[in-house]
Amino acid sequence: MPPESSHPQAETLVADSTKFKHHWRNFVRSHFAAWQQINILKVSTVGHGLLTICAVTAGLSVVTGSTLSHLLERQVQSWFFNIRGAVVPPSEVIIVKIDEYSNSQASNYTADPKKYAYLEPLTTSPWKRTAYAQAIDRLMSAGAKSVAVDLIFDLPSSHGTQDDLRLQKTLQRYAGRVTLPIQYAEDNLPTGIVQRVILPQDLFQTQPSSIGSINYPVEANEAIHTFASEYPRRVESNLARAGNFQDAKIFARMANQYPTFAEAALDAAKLTYQAPKGENIFFYGSPETFTQISFWELLDPETWENHRRQKTFEGKIVLIGPTAASYQDFHFTPFGKMSGVEVNANAIATLLENRSISTAIPSLPAQGxxxxxxxxxxxxxxxxxxxISPLSRFAIAIALALGWVSISYSLFVAGRLILPTAIPVGAIVLSGVSYLVVGIRNERLQQQQADQQRQLVEQQRRQALQQYSESPEVQNFIRASGDSDLQTVIDGQNQGIIGRKLDGRYEVLAELGSGGFGKTYKARDTYQPSNPLCVVKQLRPVNTKPRALKLATNLFAREAKTLEFLGEHDQIPRLLAYREDELYLVQDYIEGQSLQRELILGKLPVRLPERKVVDILQDLLQVLEFVHEEGVIHRDIKPANIIRRQSDGKLVLIDFGAVKEIERQLEQVGDAQLVYQATVAIGTDGFMAPEQAHGHPRFNSDVYSVGIIGILALTGISAQDLNQTRDSQTSELCWKENVHVSHALAEILDKMVRFNFSARYQSATEALADLEPLASLTKKLWEQTNATEPPTPENSQLTLEETKAWPQTFSADLPQSDVDLTGE
Structure with missing residues (x-):
């Protein structure tokens, strides 16, 4: 009686697999339905809600005219001005600046009063009004259309009555052509705030007169954007909003009597202009965009004469006003700080060229x-x-916001229209952020729930697998999945064979490795006095259908018979035992180091001398000669499957898991599809002959593999790199440029690895016949030189190479459509 098997017979396998399939199918179906019912908070629900909140909030902030809304919109307009840059202003407007340089000219008078007598009006602070009278006279005589003096002469001159009379005389001479400013002011009285207007002295109010207000509204960003005409409107609106309706009416009647300073200057110049469409000033650029001339130049005879000759002021509107820091007449504008006279110049130029900037949607509700x-x-x-991913939504929001900024800027510059920009852009970006945050949150929730669901599925799957863990089908399924966690399910099964004595003789010590369809164990023969080591290979085919099991059993039995007579060769492991009922066999344990480790030291390839390469070729071909004489093709010859035996240094050919008797297989299987599938997957890339890769191995396919090993040993390159050297026309390997080699050995290797099998050595015997003279010659030359060659590099820390795990011999015995684990 055979020992108790750790695996059931074929009939039991079929019954277990049927029960497992039904259980697994029901399990998958039930949990797939549960997977479909994962309830995640949708992006559309929260995201659309936040979008609506952003839209409504943005609209209300505009409708209510909030300070924040005004601040942001005015800041955007200032930004647009600066992006646009300076624009050439009309040449009709010139500024005569009361600057620090003109103030400094007084020192020349002190040094030489006689020579610089004309500078005497500038020696006091404030200047004598005589200086302004002289300047106006000269400008008018030079052909100026009008003069606008941005100074309020509301109090008598500190230099006496004669000083005022001198200015009065000039103003009367050019009555209606010289514009003076007025200013609105507030008085804090016990009864409340009272609005009043500051006018020039009565003696300066000529008939006809030209006066205008210089009060400009200051926006939320503390900058001037609109005409002075907006100031009285806002004062009236503020008074009415505060409930002071009577005061609002009184101020409105008072303000209606006076134009703005810019309008008065244009009227004084007798220039016609259209009523502005908008209330915003078209600022031409940064400070000193307009032509500016120092005041002292109007008094200096020489400089003035130059201006007269050049007709600098002819046909111009000349503004006189302070630009020196000491006068503190500076205001914030879109281009930064600007003197009051420059603000007036921009307002005059805007009206003159009809470039006012208007609001595209005047009504606040409509804007909202x-x-x-x-x-x-x-x-x-x-x-x-x-x-669409959350990040993509956010990117679209940014793109839309930038697009609206571009549209607003284009209309602002080209059409001089103001569209709501800051508030909608902010709301669009905020909506994109909302979608991003909600989307990321939902992705995390989905991931968490998916992880929980996977854990549940995994837990129940493990329970199902544990229930049928004794089934080889389940165990093979786990191995094929490559899941190390599931491997613990069959650890108990592994322990079932370890420690056992197969046939009451071979004690299993440990697992050496596992292939796709079998396991390899180290064992020892307890019947021998020295307890020699051996290898147990146990077959576990994935496809356990009756037809597949029968085919696997037949092939396994014939493989064992093949290994039995092949083991008669000294350089092939012997078959020690075979059990068809448990699908395992026992072979010799080969102690030694693989040829692969001889060719690689650490991670660096090693080039062997030609003599050693010839020895390797001769040794392997002699083994193949025997194998082929028995009608067997190895089909997986590579350095990892060749062990240099520790005891005598001979090369041992192992891993006959790919061995097939091609003729018998064709006769017995009788299924071309099965034969093709069983054949095409056997071999290793780089070492496999071209015809073998197409499922048609021949005896000289093994010769090809040995030739590849010889080339690798000579060149030190990898099989994959060697394959890249193929000639694009002939497909032959071009390897000789990588190494110095004798012509005779190169010819033999080239013939061994010919791409066309018909041009290759037809047998190992043919190759040996050509190699024998070269082997004798190299041996003779070696003996004559009596040289000592360094030993082949070895890594003393490497463990001894052992017989490989069971290969995927039966991986394709049946079409994949026959493999059905789910029952679908």
């Missing part, structure tokens, strides 16, 4: 609706794709 709709449309654009 527009902004809300714009944000919602942008949200729709973000959600057009069904399978």
């Amino acid at each position: 609706v527009f902004v809300a709709v714009l944000v919602l449309v942008a949200g729709y654009m973000q959600n057009r794709g069904r399978k």
Whole structure:
């Protein structure tokens, strides 16, 4: 009686596999339905809600005219001005600046009063009004259309009545052509704030007169953007909003009497201009964009004469105003700090060229609706794709925001129209952030729930596998999956054979390795006094259908018979025992080092001398000669399957898992598809002959593999790199350029590895016949030189190479459609 088997017979396998399939099919179906019911908070639900909140909030902030909304929009307009840069202003406007340089000219008068007598009006602070009178006289005589003096003469001159009378005389001479400013002011009285207007002295108010207000509204960003005409409107609106309706009416009647300073200057110059379409000034650029001349040049005879000859002021509107820091007449504008006279110059130029900037949507409610709709449309654009990632949604939001900024800027520069920009852009970006955050959150929730579901599935799968863990089908399924965690399910089964004595003789010590369809164990023969080591190979085919099991059993039996007579050769492991019922066999344990380790030291390839390569070729071909005479093709010859036996240094050919008797297989199987599938997958890339790779191995296919090993030993390159050297025309290997080799050995190797098998050595015997003279010659030359060659590099820390695990011999015995683990 054979010892108790750790694996059931074929009939039991079929019954177990049927039960397992039904269980597995029901398990998959039930949990697939559960997987479909994962309830995750959708991006569309929360994301659309946040989008709506962004749109409504943005619209309301515009409708209510919030300070933040005004601040952001004005900042964007300032940004647009600076991106646009300076624009050439109209040449009709010139500024005569009261600057520090003009103030410094007073020192020349002190040094030489007689020579610089004309500078005497500038020696006091403030200047004498006589200086302005002289300047106006000269400008008018030079052909100026009008002069606008940005100084309020509301109090008598500190230099006496004569000083005021001198200016009065000039103003009367050019009555209606010289514009003076007025200013609105607030008085804090016990009864409340009272608005009043500061006018020039009565003696300066000529008939006709030209006066205008210089009060400009300051926006939320503390900068001037609009005409002075907006100031009284806002004061009136603020008074009415505060409930001071009477004061609002009084101020409105007062303000209606006076134009703005810019309008008065243009009227004084007798220039016609259209009423501005918008309320915003078209700023031409940074400070000193307009032509500016120092005030002292109007008084200096020589410099003035040059201006007269050049007709600098002819036909111009000349503005006189302070630009020196000491006057503190500076205001914030889109281009930074700017003197009051420059602000007036920009306002005059805007009216003159009809370049006012208007609001595209004047009504605040209409603006609010527009902004809300714009944000919602942008949200729709973000959600057009069904399978769009959160990051992509955010990128679309950024692109839409930038697109709207570009549109707003283009209309601002080309059409001088102001569209809501900052608020909708901010809302669009915020909606993109909302979709991003919600999307990332949902992805994490999905991942968490998916992980939980996978853990549940895995737990139940492990339970199902444990229930049928004794089934070889289950064990092979786990091995094929490559899942190290599931391997623990069959660890108990592994322990079932370890420690056992097969046939009551071969004690299994440990697992050496596992192939796709079998396991290899180290064992010892307890019947021998020295307890020699041996190798147990146990077959575990994946396909356990009756037909496949019968085929595997037949092939395994014939393989064992093949190994039995092949083991008669000294350089092939002997077959010690065979059990068909448990599908295992026992072979010699070969102690030694693989040829692969001889060819690689650590991670560096080793080039062997020609004499050693000839010895390797001769040794392997002699073994193959015997194998082929028995009608067997190895089909997996490679350095890893060749062991240099420790006891005598001979090369031992192992791993006959790929051995097939081709003629008998064709006769007995009788299924071309099965034969093709069993054949095509056997071999190792790089060492496999071309015809073998196409499923048609021949005896000289093994000769090809031995030739490849010889070339690798000579060149030190890998099989994959060697395959890259093939000639594109002939497909032959071009390897000789990598090494110095004798012509005779090169010819033999070339013939061994011919691409066309018909041009190759037809047998190992033919190759040996050509190699024998070369082997004798190299041996003779070696003996004559009596040289001592360094030993082949070895790594003393490497463990001895052992017989390989069972290969995938039966991996394709049946079509894949016959393999059915789920029952589908």
